[in-house]
Amino acid sequence: MPSTAGSGEPNSDLDATQPDFDVYQAYQRALADEETSPPLAAILSLTELVTRSDAGTMFELVQALNVGAESLKKRVPNQIGLAAGCELFIGFVTLFPHESANFSELKREIVHQGKSYTLSAVNFRSKIAELVLGFIKDDSVILTHSYSRVVTQALLHAHTRKRISVYVTEARPRGLGLKTYETLTAVGIPCTMVLDSAVAYVMDKVDFVLVGSEAVVESGGLINAVGSNQMAIIAKAENKPFYALAESYKFHRSFPLSQYDLPTHNSGILSFAHPTNRPASEPARSPRASPQRTMTSEQMDRNPDVDYTTPDLISLVFSDVGVLTPGGVSQYLVGMFAGL
């Protein structure tokens, strides 16, 4: 894996950055904050890179940023959200007006803008929560998937104004649904955990589906924790609205054509194990013998973390720039990034 091999090496290559600064560690530091999502962490770590960088020209700075973004992407296994953040920040720096008297002032200005953006980004979620509220009727039954900060906040906000009850999936293998469940029950929202495989069973009972996102892509589709796609398909089959919540910094300029076109897909995922290669001790670990019927970590590795939901399955995307149809998302993205 490149994550172990290339530690720090990409950074030492660029003369514009001080050798003691590791963008990856800055990223991890930023991510340690519970409220910071990967795109924001990426922006924060890149602003730190700008502060530490001794680049003398805009070209050098953008180059240093690109190298930093690349090294981040190499070392983080799920690079989608991160890539969206890097893209946004580098795009912002590229188009930044050169009005300052000298370059160090310009850099200071960039850092200032980057920091104030991440601060203001905290408000994005309450904005989205307010938008979602308009779509929630009293006594709504909502189905959500896994854990998402923005969905949780939207549900908590809705709870203060309306009566809602929530079904949340367990979302294996990480089981993050449990986190949502605990947060919601703590404030007294009626909440029930359902199995990932029980989504079709529960769908008839819900009014709409609400999911968060890792990234919203140029097709208007959605990249989110694995299981979102099947949930969207079932919702479509039952004619239930499928709403995605995404802060605008999660808008990502990529266009997956299928699940296997995602940047997270690798040849290991879904590969077939060779039965002949199994060690002799393997039969002892047959399902009957193991106390708990769960997958081994080796089996888990053959599974994807995220999946791609096509735009035709999504009813609306709620973001801080407004409530958009999937087509609207792609128009927004084309307009936003085409000049870069």
Next chain:
Amino acid sequence: MTRTIVMSSISHRHFRAPSQTDGTGQNDPPTAGAAQKPQKQLTKAERRELQERQRAAKAAQTGSSTVKQPRPTAPASSHPKKGGKGSEGPVQGRGSPSTGPSGPPNKSTKESKPTAATAAEEAAGRSRGLRIFSHFALQKSVGHVAKGDVHPAIVRLGLMFAEFKICGANARSIATLSVFKRVIQDYTTPANNTLSRHLMTHLSVQISHLVSARPMSVTMGNAIRQLKLEISGSDIDLPEQDAKDALCGKIDNYIRDRIIIADQVIQETAMKKIHDGDVVLTYARSSIVQKVLLEAWAGGTQFSVIVVDSRPMLEGKRLLSTLAAAAIPCTYLLLPALGCVISEVSIVLVGAHSIHSNGAIFSRAGTALVAMMAKQHSVPVVVCCETYKFSEGVRLDSFTKNELAPPGDPFSSFPRNRSPGSLVIQNQPNLEILNPLYDLTPPSSITAVVTEAGVIPPDAISSIPLALGRLV
């Protein structure tokens, strides 16, 4: 290189040939039957000899200026009988040398074109059963009679357009722009006039000549609009030569930025969508798809290609030979066999003639069929298209505006015991041959459009101008 196209264009002329015995119209069935005879009476050796003579005459003529071409045709119409004998070799079309020795004997019939043209129009009026398609631009046998002050290079280009020797949206735009550079360089502003005003009128004559050869493509329209904008914006005080050089520079930039560089960006983007082990399906031949496939293969991706093709143009053959030469594993099949292979396909890559603001793609006839079939089988359909092919209008069907393809390629028909000529179906009073050149792929069956401004879903196509506004 332009083999199939050349052949088809020749067939188009050739099989009208018999009618010149009476010089009225090739669509009269009785004359057509009777006229077949003189041709058959020639023995093989005679025909060969005739051809050799023509070629020699042609070779002698190529040295001289091409400008003279238009003139000798006028007399040709007055004694069409001679034309069949090839005595007027010098007047031949440029395409004849590329025909093999097995080619049809009386290629020289092109001289009778003006006759054929008027006759064709007459006959068209009579024989056209399907009135609803009468607005599809018929290929007019233009070219020789140029109205107004038409530059010789434009006349030449018009002929090449009309005979489908230059074909394809990119090739046509590049050719047009390059010829316009010559036109601009050869232009001198008349007294009491300014370049920025008069050059426009001069160019309009050239453009209308080109349009009379073949309807203007969206790409040419966009390029010409840009050129006119540049002309009207050129400084009056600039010395004439400088202004002309500046315009030529602008044209070069347009070709570079909007076509050449755009193609490179599209290549890089599109080749990332091809993964190891993929089966790529493409229809007919698009220059950009060809580049993408070659580039992806050169980049080390292991994939195979299915080339789907269809009569009458069989353009896929050219793509096939290029891909096969690069050692890419290929399969070639005709459109009816598509259903058998579609489930094997991982991605469909096609090119486009133009792209409309509702996300519809106007492309070679048959593309819509391929795209719909792929959509039905959940195969992603990716269209490669430069943004200069964008057209503001909304297009809902392929009937309101279309073109007719040149008639079929006679040499590919299989019954070998019959002469290729007898295999070609022609328009007759009770028979209308309809070969639309393009069709419209609805946005619903397109997954993504790869442009130089990024990969865009069809429903966001209308934001291309916005994207381009930012680019400038």
